[in-house]
């Protein structure tokens with residue numbers, strides 16, 4: 324680096340040369356040229372000021388590396404968080420992705436009735452599948468559940484008042500606050516109750532002023548202790564009596580609380596999660612949920628319920644701004660078909676849920692063997708994630724590695740594709756429930772290169788995972 328101190332104007336590289344070098348390292352040429360120009364200009368300005376600049380090449384390289392890191396790439400999720408919002412929540416089954424890719428890369432029946440060749444309705448097939456799977460009169464699919472909520476309030480409550488419990492005014496990930504989103508719909512919120520307790524009488528007291536009742540499932544947190552809220556059933560009775568629609572945002576999109584697509588009785592960790600079908604049966608007029616949480620499909624927002632309300636949503640001007648694209652419809656329809664044909668456990672989310680403890684333990688043990696025992700397989704937990712089923716976990720074996728968690732973490736991130744693990748109290752934790760078995764070997768190779776030199780030793784006592 325000694326030569327940097329003596330840099331002079333004539334040492335500055337040409338923009339094209341520097342850009343060519345960055346482009347050879349993978350940055351697209353337009354970005355490479357911009358980065359090169361900025362780095363050279365910075366160096367020139369410093370020379371003008373009589374200072375000694377950083378070498379433009381190393382400056383430009385670090386900016387280029389930052390840009391390349393923004394590019395979406397696949398990663399290996401060894402965190403045990405099944406629906407990791409930062410990694411795109413649910414992943415699609417290969418067959419769903421294939422259909423989606425075909426629709427994206429070819430002319431396809433996105434809005435066409437192919438029996439007549441005339442214009443048809445967007446997402447009409449998913450709509451029919453949703454009717455059949457949930458028992459709803461009708462359904463509508465939009466871009467995401469935040470969009471479904473916005474549209475439902477705009478179309479059903481209009482500029483009127485939507486009653487909502489103060490215990491349900493939640494903030495979802497990325498600091499999006501539902502009350503602010505609801506206000507953006509044009510409806511105003513009529514808040515009732517307190518943070519921890521809301522009674523039926525609180526709703527009854529204001530129902531005369533209300534254009535809708537909204538109940539939001541507090542997906543990402545749980546009230547415990549001195550808490551009270553009103554059931555869907557009781558709210559539905561009040562709604563019917565007062566001729567005010569009940570909108571239920573159930574969030575995660577568990578189609579049926581009985582989980583009929585899984586063998587045996589529903590898993591314990593789903594006990595508190597409202598099913599879409601059951602919420603409709605309880606009398607909700609509209610039920611809203613995400614496509615990419617427990618449903619296991621693509622990013623989408625789904626509304627099911629009364630045909631007249633769905634119709635109002637579908638014909639509202641906002642519907643056009645919130646509509647889904649053809650390839651997302653294809654992915655969603657394909658995912659719904661898997662439920663409708665008894666293959667729900669082949670949907671990647673449910674496939675991960677269905678992996679048995681014993682078969683996972685074997686995989687963790689095999690991984691540990693390849694690391695010459697530099698760690699320990701312990702009883703741990705996977706996390707459903709995406710702010711669904713708060714506090715609930717799925718019993719899973721975890722591999723706790725010996726050695727510095729931070730060092731291992733960095734080595735894993737530098738792998739290709741990068742491997743994401745969990746750091747807990749100085750220990751690196753690997754959970755293979757969220758890993759394709761075909762990727763176990765890469766994890767083993769990366770770790771064995773990183774743990775050579777580390778002595779196997781006593782690990783901290785059993786750790787529990789952090790929720791996402």
Ligand SMILES: *Cc1c(COP(=O)(O)O)cnc(C)c1O
Nearest residue numbers: 467468469540542573574575613
């Ligand atoms: C996740 C969630 C949302 C937001 O859904 P997106 O599909 O991410 O837009 C809204 N409401 C509830 C209750 C949720 O759990």
